[in-house]
Amino acid sequence: MSGAPVRSRHHDDRRSGGLRVTRVRNVERITPHMARITFADDELAALHSNGTDQHVALYFYEPGVDLPRPFTTEAARALLPVARPRLRRYTIRHHRPELGEVDMDFVLHGADQLASGWAERAVPGDEAIWFGPSPGWAPGPDTEWVVLLGDETALPAIGAILEQLPPGLPVSALIEVTDRAEEQQLTTRADARITWLHRGRRSAGHLLHERATTLSLPSGRGRIWGAAERDVVRGIRRHYVDGLGVARADTHLTPYWTRGETQDSEV
Ligand SMILES: Cc1cc2nc3c(=O)[nH]c(=O)nc-3n(C[C@H](O)[C@H](O)[C@H](O)COP(=O)(O)OP(=O)(O)OC[C@H]3O[C@@H](n4cnc5c(N)ncnc54)[C@H](O)[C@@H]3O)c2cc1C
Known part of the structure; x- marks a missing residue:
């Protein structure tokens, strides 16, 4: 849009x-x-x-x-x-x-x-x-599409973002959870395609990384928001910024937790 x-x-x-x-x-x-x-x-x-x-x-x-x-x-x-x-x-x-x-x-x-x-x-x-609260993410007015990527820790943010995106904006959301029972009803006025990924017994973020790195991005200027385990986020950032050449400023990719480490070490 x-x-x-x-x-x-x-x-x-x-x-x-x-x-x-x-x-x-x-x-x-x-x-x-x-x-x-x-x-x-x-x-x-x-x-x-x-x-x-x-x-x-x-x-x-x-x-x-x-x-x-x-x-x-x-x-x-x-x-x-x-x-x-x-x-x-x-x-x-x-x-x-x-x-x-x-x-x-x-x-x-x-x-x-x-x-x-x-x-x-x-x-x-x-x-x-x-x-x-902290500041919130605010994609620029020239945003033509949005990609949202996350595991369950990012689900509250993705839910809130979806509720606030404008009508008709093309959005692809990939959300990894354990299984179907962890899916939530999300509401939005955007033109959103929400894909739930069920990790089952796979390690957290593996499937998200796999699907995020094979997602084809629309043409035009978009924004990519993502949050998950630290190494998963690093891999996703490498793919988009280093691999595909997406401008770093058009990505907002945040580690929300770190395997094997408490958040004490991050604050
Ligand atoms: C900006 C931001 C927003 C966030 N928003 C949310 C939110 O709305 N809801 C939410 O649930 N989380 C959210 N998180 C993630 C949450 O802060 C972390 O998961 C945090 O580590 C949880 O603290 P804890 O005391 O339970 O575990 P910690 O003491 O930090 O960690 C203990 C152990 O648990 C592991 N661990 C931590 N989180 C997970 C997890 N989700 N799954 C599996 N293992 C884990 C760690 O690797 C560590 O080994 C957010 C993080 C950030 C940075």
């Missing part, structure tokens, strides 16, 4: 957010390995949404750390010499300002892992502290 601006709803006024002390309002298992957690706080009514793939950093302090109240950005900074939080990144799947609510979808990849385990055990009333 040429000439139509492609932008997140709040593209013109992107700001980074601040520290939020929220409560879990609801927990829903939307698929066998994906928990949707609704966070609530009166202040979330005023959260400045940056749209598309905006994410937050969840703060995890060691149990027993006594947090000063009110717990503000300044208070967290002052606490750093004594207690340093472990950070985990999660995408804002929905923001309902009228209800002061935000949804985030958590892949349940292991009850003994920090964020995944927390999400698996979360119940209404639990406190959750996070910082954000």
Whole structure:
């Protein structure tokens, strides 16, 4: 779709957010390995949404750390010499300002892992502290087509991006999940072809890489957004940028997790 601006709803006024002390309002298992957690706080009514793939950093302090109240950005900074939080990144799947609510979808990849385990055990009333949101991806107004690539960690972002792309824009989405039970209903006004890839017992991202590197790109100027395991993203970037000569600026490829490493080492 040429000439139509492609932008997140709040593209013109992107700001980074601040520290939020929220409560879990609801927990829903939307698929066998994906928990949707609704966070609530009166202040979330005023959260400045940056749209598309905006994410937050969840703060995890060691149990027993006594947090000063009110717990503000300044208070967290002052606490750093004594207690340093472990950070985990999660995408804002929905923001309902009228209800002061935000949804985030958590892949349940292991009850003994920090964020995944927390999400698996979360119940209404639990406190959750996070910082954000980050800026969101905003493909330029000259975008004629979009390719979206991701595993289940990218599914919240892909879902949010699809909801915000303009009517009629040609979009190809390749999404790798374990099996059919992990597929989600995604809504969009774009002219989207969504392909679900079922990895079964194959290692995460193998199939995504295989299909992404055999995808034929439309003519005209498009944008490629992708997120998955770090080495998978590297392989996809090599294919498009080094192999096909797609301008790096037209790609937005982000490692969302790293096999065998916690996110501690990345923050
Ligand atoms: C910008 C951004 C946005 C993100 N948005 C989301 C989101 O909305 N929803 C979401 O679920 N994730 C999202 N992620 C990915 C998430 O932050 C990572 O999966 C994170 O490592 C999970 O933290 P953890 O404490 O559960 O595991 P960690 O302590 O970080 O890792 C422990 C072990 O688990 C492995 N591991 C981590 N993630 C996975 C996985 N998905 N599958 C299999 N093994 C894994 C690691 O390799 C490591 O061996 C996002 C990441 C980024 C950078």
